[in-house]
Amino acid sequence: MNGEQPHSRSDSRLSERVSAIDRSKIRVMYDLALEVADEDLVHFEIGEPDFDTPTHIVEAAADAANAGATHYTSNAGLPELREAVAAKTATENGVEFDPRREITITNGAMEALYLALQTVVSPGDEVVVPTPAWPNYRNQIRLAGGVPVYVPLPAERGFDLDADAVADAISDETAAVIVCRPSNPTGRVYDRDRLETVVEAAAAHDAYVIADEVYEGLIFDGSPRSVAADTAHSDAVVSVNSCSKKYAMTGWRLGWLAGPEHVVRAATVTHESTTACAPSVSQHAAIAALTGPQEPIRAMKDAYETRRDYVVDRIADIPDISCPRPKGAFYAFVDVSALDGSSFEIAKRLLYDYGVVTAPGDGFGDAGEGYLRLSFATGLERIELGLDRIEAMVTAERG
Numbered sequence: 450m451n452g453e454q455p456h457s458r459s460d461s462r463l464s465e466r467v468s469a470i471d472r473s474k475i476r477v478m479y480d481l482a483l484e485v486a487d488e489d490l491v492h493f494e495i496g497e498p499d500f501d502t503p504t505h506i507v508e509a510a511a512d513a514a515n516a517g518a519t520h521y522t523s524n525a526g527l528p529e530l531r532e533a534v535a536a537k538t539a540t541e542n543g544v545e546f547d548p549r550r551e552i553t554i555t556n557g558a559m560e561a562l563y564l565a566l567q568t569v570v571s572p573g574d575e576v577v578v579p580t581p582a583w584p585n586y587r588n589q590i591r592l593a594g595g596v597p598v599y600v601p602l603p604a605e606r607g608f609d610l611d612a613d614a615v616a617d618a619i620s621d622e623t624a625a626v627i628v629c630r631p632s633n634p635t636g637r638v639y640d641r642d643r644l645e646t647v648v649e650a651a652a653a654h655d656a657y658v659i660a661d662e663v664y665e666g667l668i669f670d671g672s673p674r675s676v677a678a679d680t681a682h683s684d685a686v687v688s689v690n691s692c693s694k695k696y697a698m699t700g701w702r703l704g705w706l707a708g709p710e711h712v713v714r715a716a717t718v719t720h721e722s723t724t725a726c727a728p729s730v731s732q733h734a735a736i737a738a739l740t741g742p743q744e745p746i747r748a749m750k751d752a753y754e755t756r757r758d759y760v761v762d763r764i765a766d767i768p769d770i771s772c773p774r775p776k777g778a779f780y781a782f783v784d785v786s787a788l789d790g791s792s793f794e795i796a797k798r799l800l801y802d803y804g805v806v807t808a809p810g811d812g813f814g815d816a817g818e819g820y821l822r823l824s825f826a827t828g829l830e831r832i833e834l835g836l837d838r839i840e841a842m843v844t845a846e847r848g
């Protein structure tokens with residue numbers, strides 16, 4: 450720059466795509482908590498395992514790096530890893546994918562989702578999203594030039610999938626429907642019949658169902674079978690999954706996209722053009738995660754289940770707030786509508802006056818207004834303290 454100031458350009462010079470996206474309320478709360486800068490805050494806002502990655506996985510990655518696995522891999526990922534994903538998916542999720550043609554390894558499920566949407570959505574296409582839903586869907590749909598169409602799920606039925614309402618929202622304008630099972634933020638595990646109604650409706654309109662299954666390894670009650678298993682229209686389903694949640698590997702950025710060959714092939718070209726491949730060392734770690742001992746993974750899942758039961762039982766004992774027992778993932782979606790103000794205002798009071806950080810429900814779409822999402826991916830002692838504080842606030846405000 451030769452000491453000159455760089456050009457200052459106004460926001461109007463930013464692309465329409467990035468101007469159409471905004472920050473997630475989960476991150477907004479995270480930043481507000483940073484400003485508070487109190488080490489004693491109880492963090493319920495972030496959906497990230499508190500466990501470290503199991504040792505055998507870390508060691509496999511270190512061995513691979515020491516042995517020189519530090520280069521680009523093929524764009525679709527190491528053949529051995531694609532085979533491991535195919536074997537895991539067949540045995541645990543009931544669906545067969547050809548590892549050479551129907552699986553591509555990505556930088557986490559976020560990139561898999563991004564690739565899926567970039568591949569099937571043209572500008573102006575609609576993407577149907579049952580809500581409450583993970584906020585990244587909205588931004589990713591907009592980045593693909595798509596138009597999100599939200600279908601609010603019924604709070605009185607614990608936000609179970611209203612398959613008829615979702616099917617009704619699907620039309621010839623629809624490019625895709627995003628289904629998250631188990632759901633972030635509700636922990637709901639939708640059953641097969643409802644999912645099949647949605648897949649059939651999508652297939653009838655030549656649309657895809659993008660099945661976000663990142664929490665499939667953390668289903669406590671219900672089947673981990675993939676949305677693509679058992680449907681007569683598996684060619685309409687694109688599955689997205691990752692090592693992040695089940696194996697406590699968020700920072701390794703390792704996921705995959707699996708589905709019809711033509712979708713995977715096209716997505717792999719976008720992947721090649723944007724990131725080339727998932728990190729090679731992480732790919733070796735993932736092989737160890739998928740094919741190595743599963744005992745440490747089961748121990749983490751058991752810990753989440755114990756925490757889930759503790760959270761739900763404690764909330765049941767606090768008058769005026771409630772939450773159904775989540776069947777999967779590590780979130781409790783708590784009805785706080787009896788308290789004054791919006792869920793964002795309630796979350797801010799909890800932060801500033803009681804030292805508890807939560808994710809306000811409206812961050813997951815209008816259907817989530819009146820709720821707070823609590824992540825129990827944190828130790829039991831902190832959970833106990835956080836719930837004591839929530840109880841103190843509800844008692845103070847409701848008398």
Ligand SMILES: Cc1ncc(COP(=O)(O)O)c(C=O)c1O
Pocket residue numbers: 496556557558559560583629633661663690691692693699703704
């Ligand atoms: C519903 C959902 N899908 C996808 C992701 C992304 O996971 P990954 O770390 O594999 O990119 C998350 C992460 O929080 C999530 O909650």
